[in-house]
Amino acid sequence: MKRRSTIGLLSALLLCGAGLFAPQSIAEVTPPDALVKTVTLEVLDIVSKDKEIQAGNVEKVISLVDAKVLPHFSFDSMTALAMGVNWRKATADQKTKLIQEFRTLLVRTYASALTSYRDEQFEFLPLRAKPTDTDVTVNVRVIKPGRQPIAIDYDMEKTAAGWKCYNVYVAGVSLVLNYRTEFANEIRKSSIDGLIAVLQQKNHRLEAAAK
């Protein structure tokens, strides 16, 4: 009995391991447009079947996003973009903290958008890039009745670990660049450490409010 459960545990671990590594190896060969489409459809499928998520369970969405979406984002690049000129002035330690806090903030606030997903149609536009390109934009459109379709554009870069998204435009608004003035203002008012503290406080407040 004991032996069998150990084997079961081992094989479960192996399966988990395979599961962990599989996305990476697939990502290396998956073209960026196919990657966006697969991940989007997979996540939407889960959301549309999950009553708890639809009822507004943000923690559950966050764990879903953590598992399915975040591996395809490059938060260091995103943070650098949002920081602009100030990025060069940050120490390695400050950069690590900024990436950590910015990631938490983006995930927490935008994951909640998924809870309001209902039956919008997604249209995946063909990629306009050469096969040799290492930096492309993937265009997706959300169709809603009575509204102009909403464009979602993903700027993606090719890395050793597959294609990673580093900037997202929704209806022409970069959710990353929109932070640049806010970040710069905080740094001007106090310092980079001051900005880190503000982000930490904000994340703590959001986390507390969700509970």
Added chain:
Amino acid sequence: MLAATALAGGARMLVRSVLVTAFWLLAGCATVQNGDPRDPYESWNRAVFEFNEGFDEAVAKPIATAYRDLLPYEIRVRVRNFFSNIQDLMIGVNNLLQGKPAEAWSDWTRFVINSSVGILGLHDIASEAGLEKHNEDFGQTFAVWGAEEGPFLVWPFLGAGTVRDSFGFAADVAAAPTRWVTSDAAVQWGLWGLYLVNERADLLDAKTILDESAIDKYVARRDFFYQRRRDLIYDGNPPRPPRERPPGRDEPRAEAPLAAHEPAARTAPRSAEAEPAVSGALSQDDAPFATAGDAL
């Protein structure tokens, strides 16, 4: 954007009187140090912004929330479609004024199809038939004509805009198709009310997300406004500056051709002389930095 955030507004007289009084109030306002050069009246704008937020929290949002909870999604879509349909008329006019007759024709065809087959616009049959919905207003038309955008302004009740967009909004209201639906003032007011409540209800989640994600709500909203308007003026195809690369990348990277970054051009690109009308993109501030290769 103006129309979307306009909650209590709508009456031409209100717009006119607010425009005039606020203009003179603005004239004597102090500027904010180190602020955005597009926003010289920031301290005044912030005060109005706070007032609007208070009004939204106390009046508009509760009404919109009740409306959303009361009416099923199916009905709210019909309301949205109804207004969307009558707006297609002026969207077509604006497309024509911007030199896009094909788009104008498409908008009016949408109106004819949706008004008849779609039963007074309640059903957006035209979109299903492949006639895409557009987003145009007089503010965009003025921009295409090359009008200067002027400073950033936040109006009581009406929300954010530039001087150019404020004139555009006044023109939008003056030409609003609600008056073609009926000449009865009470019904017109009712239609405006329904439209605004329905719009606000549609934006409940989006506004919460935007506010929650912001460090400084005012700045976040202002930058959002500028990015969004720029996208609308260029019909979703704004010229992006030499592509902004995330800084901190050591390995040299092949420069992707610009064409790859621009979504399919639905219209001919704006001519160069129209460009000064659009304020610098957010990303242009730090353009030289885009190529910096400092270590992470």
